[in-house]
Amino acid sequence: xxxxxxxFFLSDGTGITAETLGGTILTxxxxxxxxxxxxxxxxxxxxxxxxxxxxxxxxxxGSRPIVFSTTVSDEIRGILRxxxxxFLDLFDTYLPAIEAELGLKSVHQAGRAHGLADVRRYxxxxxxMNYAMEHDDGQSTRDLAKADVILIAPSRCGKTPTTLYxxxxxxxxxxxxxxxxxxxxxQKLPGSLAGLAGKCFGLTSEAERLHQVRTERRPGSKYASxxxxxYELRQAESLYRRQxxxxxxxxxxxxxxxxxxIMQEKALRRSPG
Amino acid sequence: xxxxxxxFFLSDGTGITAETLGGTILTxxxxxxxxxxxxxxxxxxxxxxxxxxxxxxxxxxGSRPIVFSTTVSDEIRGILRxxxxxFLDLFDTYLPAIEAELGLKSVHQAGRAHGLADVRRYxxxxxxMNYAMEHDDGQSTRDLAKADVILIAPSRCGKTPTTLYxxxxxxxxxxxxxxxxxxxxxQKLPGSLAGLAGKCFGLTSEAERLHQVRTERRPGSKYASxxxxxYELRQAESLYRRQxxxxxxxxxxxxxxxxxxIMQEKALRRSPG
Numbered sequence: 073x074x075x076x077x078x079x080f081f082l083s084d085g086t087g088i089t090a091e092t093l094g095g096t097i098l099t100x101x102x103x104x105x106x107x108x109x110x111x112x113x114x115x116x117x118x119x120x121x122x123x124x125x126x127x128x129x130x131x132x133x134g135s136r137p138i139v140f141s142t143t144v145s146d147e148i149r150g151i152l153r154x155x156x157x158x159f160l161d162l163f164d165t166y167l168p169a170i171e172a173e174l175g176l177k178s179v180h181q182a183g184r185a186h187g188l189a190d191v192r193r194y195x196x197x198x199x200x201m202n203y204a205m206e207h208d209d210g211q212s213t214r215d216l217a218k219a220d221v222i223l224i225a226p227s228r229c230g231k232t233p234t235t236l237y238x239x240x241x242x243x244x245x246x247x248x249x250x251x252x253x254x255x256x257x258x259q260k261l262p263g264s265l266a267g268l269a270g271k272c273f274g275l276t277s278e279a280e281r282l283h284q285v286r287t288e289r290r291p292g293s294k295y296a297s298x299x300x301x302x303y304e305l306r307q308a309e310s311l312y313r314r315q316x317x318x319x320x321x322x323x324x325x326x327x328x329x330x331x332x333x334i335m336q337e338k339a340l341r342r343s344p345g
Numbered sequence: 346x347x348x349x350x351x352x353f354f355l356s357d358g359t360g361i362t363a364e365t366l367g368g369t370i371l372t373x374x375x376x377x378x379x380x381x382x383x384x385x386x387x388x389x390x391x392x393x394x395x396x397x398x399x400x401x402x403x404x405x406x407g408s409r410p411i412v413f414s415t416t417v418s419d420e421i422r423g424i425l426r427x428x429x430x431x432f433l434d435l436f437d438t439y440l441p442a443i444e445a446e447l448g449l450k451s452v453h454q455a456g457r458a459h460g461l462a463d464v465r466r467y468x469x470x471x472x473x474m475n476y477a478m479e480h481d482d483g484q485s486t487r488d489l490a491k492a493d494v495i496l497i498a499p500s501r502c503g504k505t506p507t508t509l510y511x512x513x514x515x516x517x518x519x520x521x522x523x524x525x526x527x528x529x530x531x532q533k534l535p536g537s538l539a540g541l542a543g544k545c546f547g548l549t550s551e552a553e554r555l556h557q558v559r560t561e562r563r564p565g566s567k568y569a570s571x572x573x574x575x576y577e578l579r580q581a582e583s584l585y586r587r588q589x590x591x592x593x594x595x596x597x598x599x600x601x602x603x604x605x606x607i608m609q610e611k612a613l614r615r616s617p618g
Binding site: 077085086087088089092093095096097098099100101102103104110112113136138142144158160162163165166167169170173174176178179180181183184185186187188189194198201205208232233236237240324325326327328329331332333335336 | 350358359360361362365366368369370371372373374375376377383385386409411415417431433435436438439440442443446447449451452453454456457458459460461462467471474478481505506509510513597598599600601602604605606608609
């Protein structure tokens, strides 16, 4: 019998913080089948009471649920706390400590973390995303000087997802260029990147992994063959070294991890939370 | 004089959880200039000691820094805790409570939240992102049946960023179609969406806001004019109602908020954490 447990992420906003917080903690427990539900926008006492009823109904059928909550209103939190669950609220836990440290009262406004509270930062993210879409895969060479970072790599090493993640999550102007057979042969950066080597960051992978990913796209092709993958990766790494382009092997990394390494190496600003 | 405070997000992984947690809490404080730094991948005692030295150096120059930490190793956390700062660790705070609740010990492994711990879920996200890129703005009608949700809206109401966010963050197969003048005139869904109305979700906006966004793209055009924007939005809302397509006004919402509403309305699964 699997050990099953209901988990709820409650918020008066999107629920992203509660999900991230709770999700991270739950990754530290194995062999439990967590049934996760996010309930966002609980911003009235009525909605809070309905949420409590819903959780209590499920609680009556099995183990005590676990609730991660991030509601700033004391009134709403007071209602939610009545649910028959292990109730963990981010603001309950940390806000008093930070208030004491800063000698300030917090503003208690909902939706500030993932709403439009910081319009300038938000618009920059959308602008960065439009830039990433317009420039993806070397489609455009317009405004390349505006790029914070230019990812280069052979096809299917993770350029596009990493670029979009950098833009969407961090508002970084990122773009990417494929390394063609000619670039790899000549051991040179693509022509349109002349003078922009300082913005470049290279990705490489493992031949087996690349072979596997490319095979899903074009089974049996030369493009997907193991020798071709091995050749392109060898040549790319040599090109990165020759052109002094920092690079990482993305084979066993998530896009979040690749992005974190790039931002650290290139000393790019982050715009967290 | 501005009240300034150094804030550090420390992690043995990407730092995303520490940033989200700390960032959310700090949005509740105004009039303080938080100088935020993320230090990821602190996964050896040496790196932890260097981090402490760095923070203590900055601490000696001004107010006590605030540190949000999410390191799972007790040894590394023990070292980091020595920094002269207000030290708040997510695992310190919540792990004992959850361990007690579940009657289980946690695994204490780093990088599980934003690494490749769950390969199947990760691959689904990348597949969703490729799907979103291939189908963006009605570019492709292949495999539309595979979509979890199809966003429809006049140009520049937020379809593309929302689609990419749903894919990248939640692994949802999302795509989007523009509503053309012909669609709006005929009050019908785009032809290629025949039979797929149940998957559709509409976006609308406010005429002034749309006018402003479109003007940045094509100043002085008919496309960007206020009457044209007002007309398209009016027709789109009427089309949504007529075709029973749920919709929201995205004018004052972030993509995170739009995505949260869509997932809730369409009862889409989330893959948090």
